[in-house]
Amino acid sequence: MTPFNFPSNNPLRLCIIHPYPTARCETFILQHIEGLPAYLRVLYGGHMPHYDTDGHIPLLGRLMHLVFNSLLSHNREYLPEPIGLGRLIARIRTTALARYFRKHRIQTVLAEFGPTGVAVLNACIMAGASLVVHFHGYDVSIDRVLKKYRGGYDRIFKHADAFIGVSREMCDKLIDFGAPVAKVHYNVYGVDIDQFQPAHAGKVPPIFAAVGRFVEKKAPELTLQAFSQTLSQVPDARLIMAGDGHLLETCKRLASKLGLEKVVTFPGTLNPKEVAAVLRDSRAFVQHSRRAINGDCEGTPNSILEACATGLAVVSTKHAGIPDVIIEGMTGFLVAEGDVAAMADKMVLLGRNPALAESMGRKARQHMVSHFSLEKSINSLWNIICQADASKTAQIKWGM
Template sequence: MLRIITRLNIGGPAIHAILLSSSLNDGGVYKNILVTGSVSESEGDMADFARSKGIDPIVIPGLTREISIKNDFRAFRDIYRLIRKERPDIVHTHMAKAGTLGRFAAIIAGVPVKVHTFHGHVFDGYFNPVKANIFVLIEKLLALFTDKVIMVSERVRADIVNRLKVVSESKSVVIPLGLELDRFAACESEKGSFRKRLGVSPDTLLVGIVGRLVPIKNHRMFLEAAAEMKNSPLWPRVKFVVVGDGEMRGNIEDYAEKLGIKDRLILTGWIEDLAPVYADLDVVALTSLNEGTPVSLIEAMASGRAVISTDVGGVRDLIEDGMNGLLVKSGDAASLSDRLTSLLMDDKLRTELGAKGRGFVINRFSKERLAKDIGLLYGDLIAGKTIK
């Protein structure tokens, strides 16, 4: 089978595709060939992670996130030729561009089983309304020729199936993400190493946000919430840690200076091993304008950290407000600041939320469960086709 993803940039879709390919290969039933496009330097490339899992990706140079008639045609041509060469029984695409070019190529090449995964609410917050409407129409057309469309959460399914009517309910299925969570569940043994790396004391309160530095993640809200805490008695003890890199790094640094909080902010860049990071954070925040199922929250919850997030996309599939984490309205920096302050002042609450969060995610989002679910789906789809 061919698994096609637009790019292996650091983030949930790439981790998902790599672990799924590796796990299915280990199972011995499905031989996965992972196909991907180009990654910009600012995004971080997970190709080495793929190779560490026994997956050597085939790179299609023209396959990029940006729309380009020349590159898109080249990518389509190369994908089609690869499909004709490998003659896969299944083509499974991930992310919008790979989903479009990969499925068109698979349809024309006569691939028996075609599957696509929506990793989030891809039409909101990324494009202007005109482009979004065009992409919805393209997705509706492709769905007619797709055997199964996977959503990573119930809320993503409700959005794609009920609101946008991209695909029929009978063709859709929810299969949550699957991750390697054992390392995070055991992260307490590494407590102190990240603080030592940062040069901060054990009694410093650390609030972290983990992810790509791109507009959709709305780091401005994170910084504004930090600035709201200036008059809090906790202020001298708190530092705010931004883990990740991307196009907005310079804007984040400039905005922090404008808000007068640059001395309280630490930008680490990309960190490959995040378990020690979560072990030393007191609270993990997410301020995104839109999300599918955010990997950083799953990892933080598996690590037993207290989490607080904007109430967007599929976040409610992870967090029940006040039970295993806290939710705030998107864009409401004052509310985020107030609830952060409450968390930082209450050790017991942080511990309780962290424990409940860990219990919620540890089995629901394992890579073993993911491989089993996808394997069963593939089997059902193949059984319904005549495979020559």
Template sequence: MRVAFVTGEFPLVSQTFIFNQLAGLIERGVEVTVFSLWGSPREDGVEQAVVQDYELVERTRYAPQVPRSLGARLSSGSRCIAKVFRQNPPAVVRLLNPLRFGRRALSLRLLHEAVPLLPRQDYDIVHCQFGDLALSALALRDAGLFKGRIVTHFRGYDISQFVKTAGPQVYADLFARGEFFLTNCDFFRHRVIELGCAPERIAVLRSGIDVGHFAFAPPPPPSDGVFRIAFVGRLVGKKGVEYAVRAIAKLRSAGREVELDIVGDGPLRASLEALIDELELRPWVHLHGAQDHDGVLGTLAAAHVLAAPSVTAADGDQDASVNTLKEAMAMGLPVVATRHGGIPELVEDGVSGFLVPERDSGALADAIARMCDSPDLWQTFGLTGRRRVEAEYDMHRLNDRLLDVYRQVASGNREAAAWTGRPVIVPSQARL
């Protein structure tokens, strides 16, 4: 089977779900090519071993980046037009049609995105890793730059922030002509159906982790009386890290011995540092920046509670079930999170962790305090969480399921591909 992945910037450390799918397909004998429509990341900073082990960059074809200035864009666009014209003259005319493609045609973006698809190739499946990328893929297929059935995977911003900006009809043509659709949680599946996707052409395929990589080891109570709270994620609006900082301030004001370790980087770092200074928390809130996976696991292993206070960002961006939550639960680490997006599908309130409302630092502080005061629950919560992750988020099972979806879609059997049954939670194989 020949499969093409359509991505934005690649490889991004925040998109390990793409690496895991690629590795799983390669292990299963699938011939995979990655098309990066937005080029390699300008800033990333952390290498993933899987990218090197499976030579993912070597499997990637990169589109020229679209310059910001008009002059440079016209110059770059002229070169792209010449490259595409030499191999597919009609494609140039189609991709420059503003009546069909609007700003994407006028900005010459589609012509830039066409370059890595030369010469034309035939694929069984073209897997677009976000909905907005599928809009480009559909246009490029229409222009005759590749042949293949398009599978679109909605993952977060593309079904929240992007829809808010582009309008609720943005995917109408894709829903009509794309072959199949996936989401990474039930919450987003219902959202996509509300936007017009036929229910029989969409299934949930969650983002998985290698559960066997995580030893089950619920933390013991702190020997020094200091409870360490961990936050892991990009410093962007939807991750809600500011509410974790404010919760720590409330806990310390109440006489609680707590500290917060923040792993991650992003555009909100400066404002977060200002908040830490404003609340006079420098001795107890530690910004570690971005870390590789071993560094993240070290932070989780040293923590007593993971906080995941995700919120709906001002631009509408939302989360599915957060990967770090899965990793923490696989390790048996107690978790406190928000009722947000796909998180309640992973964390069951009072059973495998505590859930609180979005943007409520007081409720978050109360839940953390309750968790710290209940070490007798840690083993029970940890075991329940581990079983949930094993049953529904094991990447090996999910990669088998992905390959099955491909085969069904390639054969035209959409009903079988759209199976939505949930696996039964089986007894844990965690190392106790």
């Protein structure tokens, strides 16, 4: 990753906390860890974290760690508030986390996902650290998550210092939920442009690429149906659907039912270089994102940013943050959620018109370079974090 130049003789002391069970996590969190120019500590392994950067258990002894897991291990993400002994252990862990912050002189905590912000708020208050809560998608959309964390969100909206949404729709939701307007910041993920060499969409066959998890909010079965309709008018069209997820086998069966076995490929999960190669050899990118039955929605899909950075036109939906990054008719086409026929029409248009795909792809890449680069995203995030720290410092100084 290209280093970012933030000259400082006394770097801000930042702790990033994410809930993933290992140090390996989503690309956008790794970008924060690798790109922010702070003295950095990383905690992970739950919304109330278990491990530090080195894989140690800094917040409690190993025995307490095992006891806590035995009490609160079942479906941890959606557990009710702890009671009895669980509440006592939660208080002990909060105190230990605050002690960790003080030991490392942490000034600001970046909590990845809303529930993480809820879990660590009290420790931040105890340690006098500012708290920036970064929302990403499910944490402001899944119905049962919103129900469980309604009270917790009210508390962080009152006490935390900044809230980040990755789509304008998400920011509006946060404000509707009660977050102060002045503390809500829009900052979409960025893409490392250098990792994606520009495609020549007009010089390749009509190959459509779809990269992402096979989950309900990405509606891969609707993409398959749209492709099936496209094939009737673009007989040499092909579809590559990369990724994994609980709907993968369902989609394979649907492809077989639709007679698409010879024209649809399911290569499974690909590494970043393999993804870049698939995109580079495609005519356009397709993804039919929609609101899932349980309310789950996208933030702003990284796969769409990467496709645009490669120089591909995108055919997708008017969902979540997608309209924030796709310029209708210029860098791609967006249809209503569930409108398979409209999606197929746009795929046919690009399948039959390589020059149009080439032109839209060039504009898509330039749009990413100008507005959605990784450097721009990290710079913006860093400014939000620094502003939150300055605000907290001023409050402490003036006894607010």
